[in-house]
Amino acid sequence: MEHEQLKRQVNSHIEANVEDMVGLLEDLVGEMTVIGNERPGQEVIIEKFDEMGLESDVWTPDAEQLRQHEAFFETQAYQEVGYEDRPNVVATIKGAGEGPTLALSGHMDVVPVTESEWEHDPFELTHEDGCLYGRGAGDMKGGTVAFVHAVESLRQLDIKLEGDLYLQSTIEEEDGGVGGLLSALMRGYLPDGAIIPEPLGVPNLGMASAGVRYFQITVRGKSAHVGFGYQGVNGLDKAMKVYEALRELDAKRKARIEYEPAYRLDPQMRGHETNLNIGIIQAADWPAIIPGEVVMKGRLGWPPGEEPEEVIGELVETIDRVAEEDEWLSDHPPELEFFGLQADPHEVDPSEVLLQTAMKNAEWVTGRNGVFYGGSAGNDTRYYKRYYDIPATSVGPEATDIHGADEFVTVDSLLETSKTIADTVIDYCGVAEEP
Known part of the structure; x- marks a missing residue:
């Protein structure tokens, strides 16, 4: 040597x-x-x-x-x-x-x-x-x-x-x-x-x-006293439609994306090279309120192989599709924002x-x-x-x-x-x- x-x-x-x-x-x-x-x-x-x-x-x-x-x-x-x-x-x-x-x-x-x-x-x-x-x-x-x-x-x-x-x-x-x-x-x-x-x-x-983006999705309903809940629109119910669609997107991406260097040391990482996670959900601040606004905050991560605009595009398309299929959300579309950490792979x-x-x-x-x-x-x-x-x-x-x-x-x-x-x-x- x-x-x-x-x-x-x-x-x-x-x-x-x-x-x-x-x-x-x-x-x-x-x-x-x-x-x-x-x-x-x-x-x-x-x-x-x-x-x-x-x-x-x-x-x-x-x-x-x-x-x-x-x-x-x-x-x-x-x-x-x-x-x-x-x-x-x-x-x-x-x-x-x-x-x-x-x-x-x-x-x-x-x-x-x-x-x-x-x-x-x-x-x-x-x-x-x-x-x-x-x-x-x-x-x-x-x-x-x-x-x-x-x-x-x-x-x-x-x-x-x-x-x-x-x-x-x-x-x-x-x-x-x-x-x-x-x-x-x-x-x-x-x-x-x-x-x-x-x-x-x-x-x-x-x-x-990895590429990383922190994001926030705001879903608006219409607040009301729970005793007169028919007068409101439960924002959490609407947000859960978005949440479930994101879970499906995460599963599809995990099935599709492979990056071998990510699991060379830990075989359990295979199939988890990409991830889309909601870590925070904020709804109403009182049990007797139909939540009129729900904020979900999450992290989107992915290995080399995709550019940010591709990954973000899938996220936007998924949220837009949920909005199109729901009468209330089509008139009150969820708002997507990015904040904090923004790293490219x-x-x-x-x-x-x-x-x-x-x-x-x-x-x-x-x-x-x-x-x-x-x-x-x-x-x-x-x-x-x-x-x-x-x-x-x-x-x-x-x-x-x-x-x-x-x-x-x-x-x-x-x-x-x-x-x-x-x-x-x-x-x-x-x-x-x-x-």
Whole structure:
């Protein structure tokens, strides 16, 4: 294997200094960086970059500039708190030659917690039998500290690279990443390849992401006192016609659509690569009222292979057909709106040099066979490939209960991730020869 002796030296250094990596994770988990409040964690990253002798580019997203991009949408966090005081952070390590530029990118935001469900303090890293518990330990502060530790090890061993490195810590990935990674790309951080260490379980690597749309359907009836219900039109009854039609559409799409990378690791996923789900139904606010307005909110997801307009078109056609077949709804048609997360699907060819390099190193480090998979959920890698034609992959630790109670990641998996990333950096960017 190319650079094998050097990689063994680096990997030994990474393992010998594991407490440094865990310490940084402890600092980050200790900051309550729920979406919209990313700054405290970013300050930890800025301090760490400073300790490494790196200068940080720190900026807050410009919403008006972002609106010019085809991938822009207003995230829920932006609508609630804006972008003020929510910085992105990038440090650049210049290479000594003309090697490819590689971005290593993680997100600082985490999803909210219901503390009563946790046995551990979600914002205090807990060490237990080789596992590290805390919100974001897996998704994805663990991945961030893994790549920071990898690069710090390279620097401590005075290994000079041919190509540049971008070390990125961004905001609001959990909400769609518009103010985060998209903002970094629009700022000019355009590498030749990128790694985002989302918790996919090294040696398995991400190669695709799903299209996602959140939507709302408003169905209007006519409210009335239930004792005089004949005077009203039950909006919930009408909404249920739409609901049942959407269930049928979901079943038809599941029977029709297959995307093999989505179920490579989990055969139970087969037949569920696409999904149309109603998660919220809001009707009247009193038992004795015939509901005059019903709002249904849902998520539409699909793997690569269909463009957004095709999938949305099926949704619109289904709702229109229900309206046409109902006398009341034909005069009072349901209203469809999209809100929040709007992600388009992407796929990267696994034969890309970066992906092959990362897989080779992941398998070498772990001693296990890996697979390329993805396409059942959205993630930030889509911005690189779909809009800038930059190959990107997810190389991250194995985490459990992400977004749930007692989220955790294993120390061993973090070490494997850090070693894989360090070794991939060496191969992809190239090592500069001593003068």
